[in-house]
Amino acid sequence: MSRQSQNQIRAVISGTGADLPEKVLTNSDLEQMVDTESDWIVQRTGIAERRIAEQDTSTSDLAANAARRALKSAQIDPLDIELIVVCTATPDMSFPSTACVVQMKIGAKNAHAFDLSAACSGFVYGLDLADGMIKSGRYKTILVIGAETFSRIVNWTDRSTCILFGDGAGAAIVQASTEDRGIIASYCGADGAYADTELLAVPAGGSTLPVTAENVKKQLHKITMKGREVFKLGVRIMPEAALHTLQMAGLTVEDIDLVIPHQANLRIIEAVGERIGVPSEKLYINVDRYGNTSAATVIIALDEALRSKRVNSGDLVLLVTFGAGLTWGASIIRM
Numbered sequence: 001m002s003r004q005s006q007n008q009i010r011a012v013i014s015g016t017g018a019d020l021p022e023k024v025l026t027n028s029d030l031e032q033m034v035d036t037e038s039d040w041i042v043q044r045t046g047i048a049e050r051r052i053a054e055q056d057t058s059t060s061d062l063a064a065n066a067a068r069r070a071l072k073s074a075q076i077d078p079l080d081i082e083l084i085v086v087c088t089a090t091p092d093m094s095f096p097s098t099a100c101v102v103q104m105k106i107g108a109k110n111a112h113a114f115d116l117s118a119a120c121s122g123f124v125y126g127l128d129l130a131d132g133m134i135k136s137g138r139y140k141t142i143l144v145i146g147a148e149t150f151s152r153i154v155n156w157t158d159r160s161t162c163i164l165f166g167d168g169a170g171a172a173i174v175q176a177s178t179e180d181r182g183i184i185a186s187y188c189g190a191d192g193a194y195a196d197t198e199l200l201a202v203p204a205g206g207s208t209l210p211v212t213a214e215n216v217k218k219q220l221h222k223i224t225m226k227g228r229e230v231f232k233l234g235v236r237i238m239p240e241a242a243l244h245t246l247q248m249a250g251l252t253v254e255d256i257d258l259v260i261p262h263q264a265n266l267r268i269i270e271a272v273g274e275r276i277g278v279p280s281e282k283l284y285i286n287v288d289r290y291g292n293t294s295a296a297t298v299i300i301a302l303d304e305a306l307r308s309k310r311v312n313s314g315d316l317v318l319l320v321t322f323g324a325g326l327t328w329g330a331s332i333i334r335m
């Protein structure tokens with residue numbers, strides 16, 4: 001691997017944090033809500049339980065808690081933050097942005113703030129953006145958050161989707177550094193040909209289908225998904241994104257200490273691992289405990305891996321995601 005030249009600016013993750021609601025929704029609980037069986041859910045998805053936010057908890061609450069923990073782990077003051085990017089598909093409201101609400105909640109008065117919409121790829125898109133902004137020399141400290149309350153947009157009468165998702169948030173402080181670590185390679189892609197309301201979408205609530213009594217009655221303000229097609233796309237796109245990013249970095253999969261794929265479904269994760277040739281011990285999995293928290297999955301997992309010392313300083317981590325849009329992305333980070 002080629003090492004960086006002296007004084008080159010790198011975007012380093014100097015602290016992480018996460019927040020998962022306390023309330024647990026188990027597969028047995030779901031058996032009481034829809035026509036399903038716990039064993040079916042475990043076999044098809046690997047999910048045993050997920051967290052659900054209390055009614056008075058918004059995406060910005062989870063995001064702000066995760067941000068406070070990230071600030072503590074990076075040992076920096078909120079006033080040092082220059083930019084807040086909240087990656088989410090479940091903002092508090094259409095506008096103002098959830099990022100502005102988070103700015104107020106954590107007292108980051110010097111930061112400007114906006115939301116980023118890339119569905120489940122959100123955090124990797126946010127990290128890619130932060131990497132570019134820091135390398136441009138304009139920013140030194142950026143807060144990137146992946147935060148979701150998918151329980152609010154799940155159709156709780158649709159057994160094929162309501163079993164999959166959970167609520168949660170993760171945050172990373174990304175800082176400029178001349179140390180030989182940080183984001184080594186980053187890649188994002190999209191294909192709007194799949195921006196089809198039937199594949200994976202929340203069709204109503206925007207300008208195409210505004211909120212009307214009729215649209216709400218038809219549950220168009222909730223998630224709709226063609227699961228099998230999304231599954232096939234995920235197992236094709238994530239390996240491609242991972243291998244492309246390894247190539248960009250001049251690395252092979254053997255160089256990577258831990259792969260953190262988007263936590264949508266255990267079978268997708270295992271298929272991705274197989275296709276890129278990662279042994280199972282190098283594949284991070286927590287989908288069994290949290291389900292799919294969309295833009296938050298990879299940063300919640302990275303925070304857990306750091307806190308449990310599964311990832312240590314100097315290790316190489318590969319994040320890889322895909323989501324509605326379609327969107328996809330991967331990032332290789334030396335911690």
Ligand code: ACO
Pocket residue numbers: 035036037040041044045119120121159160161163164200225226227228229230231234264265268292294322323324
């Ligand atoms: N319990 C019991 N049976 C069920 C359930 C359930 N919860 N859900 C569906 N079934 C039934 C179906 O009705 C179908 O029955 P039928 O054969 O009588 O018609 C049968 O199970 C098989 O259905 P499939 O949809 O073919 O099942 P599959 O093995 O594909 O699993 C699943 C479905 C779990 C949704 C899978 O397709 C999947 O995980 N897809 C990817 C989803 C995903 O990752 N989404 C997130 C993308 S990221 C983002 O941006 C949000």
